Amino acid sequence: MAALSKRIIRETERLVSDPVPGITAMPHEDNLRYFDVTIEGADQSPYEGGLFKLELFLPEDYPMVAPKVRFLTKIYHPNIDRLGRICLDTLKKNWTPAIQIRTLLLSIQSLLTSPNPDDPLANDVAECWKKDEAGAIQTAKEWTAKYAKKE
Amino acid sequence: MKFGKYFEKELASSDVPKEWAENAIQYKALKKRIKRFAEELMVLGLSKETMGILLSASEVTNATINTSDTKVIDISMENDNNNGDKGDNEKEDEEEEDGPVSLQSLEEKIQDISLEGTDLEDKEPILYNLKFQIQVLEDDAVQEQENHPIANYLLVEDQQYVKPKLIVVLNNDNDEYSKEIRQKIIKYIEHTRKTDKIVEVKEDQIKLQNIEKLKNLQRVRITIDLHEDDEFFQTIFTELTNLQQLKIEHEQKMTKEIETISDTIGSLSSPSKWRTDLDSWREIFEIYLENRIFYVTDDIHGERKFEDSSKRLQQFEKEINSTDLVQGFKHKKSKVAYEAFYQLNVDLLQAMKFHHLNKLAVTKILKKFDKQTALAVRTQIPDIMSQKPFINESFINTLYGAISEKLVSVIPQIEDYDCPICFTIAYRPIRLKCSHVFCVQCLVNLQRQKKDECPVCRSPAVMEATSDNLDIELQDYMKTYFPKQVKEKQKERMKTIEAETYYLAYRKAKYSGEGCCIQ
Numbered sequence: 001m002a003a004l005s006k007r008i009i010r011e012t013e014r015l016v017s018d019p020v021p022g023i024t025a026m027p028h029e030d031n032l033r034y035f036d037v038t039i040e041g042a043d044q045s046p047y048e049g050g051l052f053k054l055e056l057f058l059p060e061d062y063p064m065v066a067p068k069v070r071f072l073t074k075i076y077h078p079n080i081d082r083l084g085r086i087c088l089d090t091l092k093k094n095w096t097p098a099i100q101i102r103t104l105l106l107s108i109q110s111l112l113t114s115p116n117p118d119d120p121l122a123n124d125v126a127e128c129w130k131k132d133e134a135g136a137i138q139t140a141k142e143w144t145a146k147y148a149k150k151e
Numbered sequence: 152m153k154f155g156k157y158f159e160k161e162l163a164s165s166d167v168p169k170e171w172a173e174n175a176i177q178y179k180a181l182k183k184r185i186k187r188f189a190e191e192l193m194v195l196g197l198s199k200e201t202m203g204i205l206l207s208a209s210e211v212t213n214a215t216i217n218t219s220d221t222k223v224i225d226i227s228m229e230n231d232n233n234n235g236d237k238g239d240n241e242k243e244d245e246e247e248e249d250g251p252v253s254l255q256s257l258e259e260k261i262q263d264i265s266l267e268g269t270d271l272e273d274k275e276p277i278l279y280n281l282k283f284q285i286q287v288l289e290d291d292a293v294q295e296q297e298n299h300p301i302a303n304y305l306l307v308e309d310q311q312y313v314k315p316k317l318i319v320v321l322n323n324d325n326d327e328y329s330k331e332i333r334q335k336i337i338k339y340i341e342h343t344r345k346t347d348k349i350v351e352v353k354e355d356q357i358k359l360q361n362i363e364k365l366k367n368l369q370r371v372r373i374t375i376d377l378h379e380d381d382e383f384f385q386t387i388f389t390e391l392t393n394l395q396q397l398k399i400e401h402e403q404k405m406t407k408e409i410e411t412i413s414d415t416i417g418s419l420s421s422p423s424k425w426r427t428d429l430d431s432w433r434e435i436f437e438i439y440l441e442n443r444i445f446y447v448t449d450d451i452h453g454e455r456k457f458e459d460s461s462k463r464l465q466q467f468e469k470e471i472n473s474t475d476l477v478q479g480f481k482h483k484k485s486k487v488a489y490e491a492f493y494q495l496n497v498d499l500l501q502a503m504k505f506h507h508l509n510k511l512a513v514t515k516i517l518k519k520f521d522k523q524t525a526l527a528v529r530t531q532i533p534d535i536m537s538q539k540p541f542i543n544e545s546f547i548n549t550l551y552g553a554i555s556e557k558l559v560s561v562i563p564q565i566e567d568y569d570c571p572i573c574f575t576i577a578y579r580p581i582r583l584k585c586s587h588v589f590c591v592q593c594l595v596n597l598q599r600q601k602k603d604e605c606p607v608c609r610s611p612a613v614m615e616a617t618s619d620n621l622d623i624e625l626q627d628y629m630k631t632y633f634p635k636q637v638k639e640k641q642k643e644r645m646k647t648i649e650a651e652t653y654y655l656a657y658r659k660a661k662y663s664g665e666g667c668c669i670q
Contacts, residue, residue: 007574063572064596097572097593098606 004032008058011101023105025056033058037069037105041148042113046140047075050148054084054108056101066095067104076136076143078117078126086111087121154515155179161508171505174393176512181387182519188379189523195375196335197317203525205302205319304526306384315380320372336373383520387513394509398546401502405550408495413557415488420562428485430635431476433562435489438474440564442467444496445551457504464496499550563632571607572596575643576636578629582622583612591621592644 012032015025022040027033037054041047053072059065069091071084079087090099090107120126129136155178162172192202303318321329420429444463471477480486520528570577570590577590587607589597594616603611630637 005573007572010574064600096602096604096606096609097597 007063008032015102020102020106020109023102023109025101025105033062035101039105039109039112041144042109045113046137047077047112047144047148049150050075050144051150052112052148056105058101063097063099066091066099067101069104069108074143074147076125076140077112078115078120078122078129078136079111081122085121087119154512155182158508158512161504166501167505168501171397174390174397175505176390176394176509176516177386178512178516181383181516184379184383184386185516185520185523188377188383188520191377191379192524194335194339196332197319199523199525201332202302206304206525206527304528306528315377315384317375317377318372319375333371387516391513394506398506402546402550405495405499405502406553408491408498409550409553409557412488412491412495415484416492416562419482419485419488428480428482429562429632431480431485433564434474435471435476436562437564438470439467440555442470445499445547457500457507460500460503464500467496468493495554499547503547563628565633565636568629568633576629576633576640578626578633578637578640580622580625580629581616581620582625583610583616583620585610585612587612588622588625590640592647 012027019025022042023038025035025037027035035056035058037056039052039054041050041052050073052075055070055072057068059068069086071080071086073084074082075084081087086108088107088111090104115129117126117129120129125136128139158175158178161167162175189199192198197205302320305316305318307314307316319332321333416432420427420432442463444467445460446463477486477489480489517528520526565576568576570588570593572589572593575590577588579591580588581591581594582588583605585605585608587605589606594613597606597613598616601614603614605612
């Protein structure tokens with residue numbers, strides 16, 4: 001394992017000392033490239049009141065390649081599949097090394113506010129979302145209450 | 152603790168300069184004024200309770216102009232009808248009202264008498280300075296009466312002060328409040344006149360006639376220039392003007408101070424000098440900025456803001472003292488400049504506190520005023536009064552901004568010269584055609600991965616970059632201002648190149664079958 005770059009150290013310091021509102025990210029003590037992340041569902045979204053757990057891993061080539069991020073909490077969202085994998089352009093082809101962990105997490109937070117059923121990862125969810133948006137939102141709310149309850 | 156005491160104690164405390172304290176709001180004196188004003192109103196039968204009823208009646212009247220379901224309106228309508236005939240017979244009622252009267256024209260139209268009393272005997276030492284204008288309301292004024300409030304408290308703007316006036320419309324004796332107030336006012340005027348030797352006879356006659364009228368069952372409108380209240384406002388406005396002056400002086404002094412200090416520090420930390428305190432100053436400012444002493448957050452105001460900043464300044468001092476930065480200055484002047492810099496922050500903090508206290512005092516005194524007189528003065532006093540004379544957050548922001556900008560920009564901060572990819576100094580700096588700068592190492596990495604988009608703005612600019620894109624001017628600047636960081640980065644770069652060369656050699660050896668290249 002390569003030594004921790006100055007960039008990772010600096011990013012981690014800032015994430016802890018000056019966190020983004022509604023988002024926490026803590027590195028594991030035994031692996032400083034592995035982060036426990038939580039994101040609060042935004043107000044006026046179907047995920048309002050929910051607290052979602054994610055895992056984030058910085059590959060060895062970070063920041064030349066994007067971090068690996070996955071939802072651990074079950075969530076009903078057209079761009080997030082059953083395994084918690086996220087369909088977000090900045091995580092794939094639109095990644096640039098100038099994007100930081102905090103900006104990436106912000107993008108994920110805003111993905112929750114504005115789902116994009118036309119570019120789905122979870123096909124069944126996206127279908128429902130397109131056919132019956134109100135019903136889908138209701139389901140998302142129910143899932144939030146069921147799985148993402150704050151402790 | 153009562154606010155008056157608290158205020159005095161805080162002003163007397165050692166960290167408020169004497170000349171400031173002298174200019175502070177005279178809270179206790181103002182409090183006495185309010186008391187005298189309340190007494191003044193009492194003489195006219197306008198106790199706090201009565202005022203409250205009259206003023207709220209005026210609100211009701213205003214609010215329900217077209218509905219006659221309130222007693223107040225009913226009474227006034229009856230009065231109009233009853234008194235109209237009598238009014239017509241009065242000789243001196245020459246002027247006629249046409250419709251609702253605006254307050255300015257009101258004064259012009261008033262067939263007035265001015266009564267100006269002087270001090271009475273010692274046994275009644277109070278409050279014989281009120282001026283009255285009495286106007287008899289006529290039949291024709293029915294319209295206007297309908298709309299006119301029972302009592303109205305006005306602050307008429309007069310140059311830099313406001314002139315407080317009270318306008319009372321009194322009905323006939325059926326109205327118990329009118330009756331009481333009318334009697335008190337008549338008594339007051341007669342009493343004043345008895346002791347007033349200055350008024351000429353001719354004027355006196357007019358007054359007499361009006362007094363008679365006042366006694367009759369008529370609707371009258373009395374405009375009262377409130378003397379004690381006027382004094383109150385003159386006092387408070389004078390004090391506010393002084394405070395404003397003081398505030399301007401504070402601001403100028405501190406702004407100038409910043410310039411002086413930044414000039415000094417700039418010369419002491421010039422990298423061209425053989426002995427420079429550049430690094431020490433840089434570290435000090437880093438600690439300073441990290442502590443965000445006067446950083447304004449939305450949810451912290453007033454007292455708490457002050458305490459918050461105070462704590463942060465202490466924390467800053469503690470952190471500085473835990474290093475040997477100040478002791479380690481190479482120039483003696485640096486130490487002096489640091490002390491001046493620290494003092495500047497203390498001064499700003501003090502000014503903040505002082506102005507906050509005064510602002511609080513004004514708010515409290517106006518609250519007291521309202522409580523004792525039922526006059527909602529706080530809703531009438533313009534915002535300027537509670538804002539302009541005080542150092543407010545925008546000034547603190549400006550000044551803090553100036554500190555950060557002026558002082559800190561004298562010392563370039565490394566963050567501004569970091570490569571956005573590796574977060575270390577962007578040396579050697581390669582400037583892409585989109586003007587974004589990266590260190591050569593990160594740019595090489597991008598090119599190797601054939602990533603053409605600029606990581607910051609995504610414009611296709613990476614692949615075409617060559618050694619011509621080296622920003623030589625910036626490179627020299629970095630060498631001058633960040634020699635330590637540049638050296639570290641160079642060392643790291645050398646290591647990478649060595650590793651890569653070795654790796655290439657290893658691969659070459661491996662694939663060409665020449666065997667191990669390590670001895």
